Amino acid sequence: MIYWQLLWSMIQIGLLSIGGGYVAIPLIQEQIVTLHGWLSLTEFTDIITIAEMTPGPIALNAATFVGMRMAGIPGALIATLGCILAPCIIVLLLAKLYYKYRNLNAIQYILSGLRPAVVAMIASAGVSIVMLAFFTKGVLPHTLHDVRFLSIGIFALGLFALKRWKVSPLLVMGGSGLIGLVVYLVIGVGGY
C-alpha cells in the first residue's frame, strides 16, 4: 500500500516538475509534507540541505531519502523509479522526434532560437552559483565580512587551470574540495 502511494506521489512530482530542480521543491513539499505527512517540515528542510550537499538532481535525492525513510531500500528504489518514469517516457518521445526531424528547416529555426536561450539559462544558474560561493548571503555584500576570500581564491585558481591547462572539471571540483579541507585543517577557516 505504502509502495503504491509512494510511487504515485513520485510520478506526480516527476511529471509536474518542468523547468529545473527548484521548481520541484515546492511540489515535493506539497506531496510529502502537506498531503501525506510522511516527513515533518524540519525533516524536509534537512533533505533539501542534504540534497544540495550531495551530487545528483534534488528531486532524485529527495525521493530516495523519503523512500528510504518510509520503506527502506525497496522504498528508495520505487521512489526513484516513480520520479523518473514519466519524464523518461516523455524525453524518449522527444528524442525520437528530435533525431527524426532535426534536419527539417522549421526544426532548425526553432533550435536556433533555443540555443542562445539555453546558454543564457546556464549563465543565470552560473551567476547564482558564483554569488553563493563568493558571498555568505549569496547577494552583493555591504561589508567585507560577507566576502569569502578563500572561495574567490579557489575560484580564480580553478578557472585558470580550466582555461590554461584544460584540466578536467572533475579534477577542479575534487581539488577545490581538498583545498577547502586542507585550509580548514591548517588555519580553521572555511565552510559551506
Place this chain on the structure above:
Amino acid sequence: MKQHQRMMGELFLSTLKISAFTFGGGYVIVPLMRKRFVEELNWIDEQEMLDLISVSQSAPGPLAVNAALMVGYRMAGIPGALLAVLGTALPPLLIISVLSFFYRQFRDNAYVSAVMGGMQAGVAAVISNVVLDLGNGVLKSKNLLSIAVMAGVFVAVYFFRVNIFWVILLCALLGLVGGMFRARGTKAAGPKEEEE
C-alpha cells in the same frame, strides 16, 4: 559487437561519473557533459549538446536524467537510453540511501562543510568556464537575433525568475519566425550566399 559493448560500457561509466559530480544543480551537468561527450569521446558536437539540453529542458523531470537519456538514445537507441538513465540515477540512490542513516551528523560535520565550501568555489569556476565559452560562441556568431535572445533570456531568468517553460516556448517561436523571415529574405534577394 565488441566495439558496441565497449561503447555501452563507456556510456554507463561516463553517466555514472558525471552524475556523481553534479554538485550545485542541474546545469552543472553541462560542463561535465561537454568535457566527456564533446571533447573527450567526440560523440556529439557542441551544437547538438545545446540541442539536447534544450529538448531536456522542454520536458518535465531532472535535467541530468533527461540529458543523459538523450545522449544514450543518440548512441544506442532505447537500450542506450535506459543504460544512461541507470548510470545517472545510481549515484544519488546509493549516496542518499547510505546517508539517510546519519544525515544529521553528515550535515553538521565541520570537515564535510570545509570540503563542501571548497567544492562550491570549484563548481563556480567550472560553470563560469563553460558559460564564458558558450557565451563567446554566441557573440562570435554575430547573429543579432541570437545575441538579443541570449541577453533577454538572461535578464528574464536571472532577475525576474520567469519560468523556464515560458522562456522556451517564446524562444522557439522567435527562432521559427526569425528563421522563416530570413529564408524568405534570401529567396527574394536571389541565391546569393547561404550563411549570415
